[in-house]
Amino acid sequence: MYNSRKKPMEEIPEEMTAVWSCSNENCNCWMRDNFALDTQPDCPQCQSAMVKGEKKLAVVANTSFNHNKSV
Numbered sequence: 578m579y580n581s582r583k584k585p586m587e588e589i590p591e592e593m594t595a596v597w598s599c600s601n602e603n604c605n606c607w608m609r610d611n612f613a614l615d616t617q618p619d620c621p622q623c624q625s626a627m628v629k630g631e632k633k634l635a636v637v638a639n640t641s642f643n644h645n646k647s648v
């Protein structure tokens with residue numbers, strides 16, 4: 578096993594995230610399940626039905642709440 582890749586300074590953790598992918602194979606559109614407002618969203622680009630799946634995505638740190646440090 579070769580392990581010659583340089584280690585990046587800061588590793589972004591990734592995890593399997595629930596996403597919706599467009600069922601149209603000519604369309605690469607997808608969205609995170611968190612951002613989908615409908616239970617069965619349509620593709621915003623081609624209006625095709627979207628299929629639920631998983632993608633390995635960088636974890637989005639929800640830091641916006643911690644910025645208000647007014648104690």
Ligand SMILES: [Zn+2]
Nearest residue numbers: 599604620623
């Ligand atoms: Zn689409």
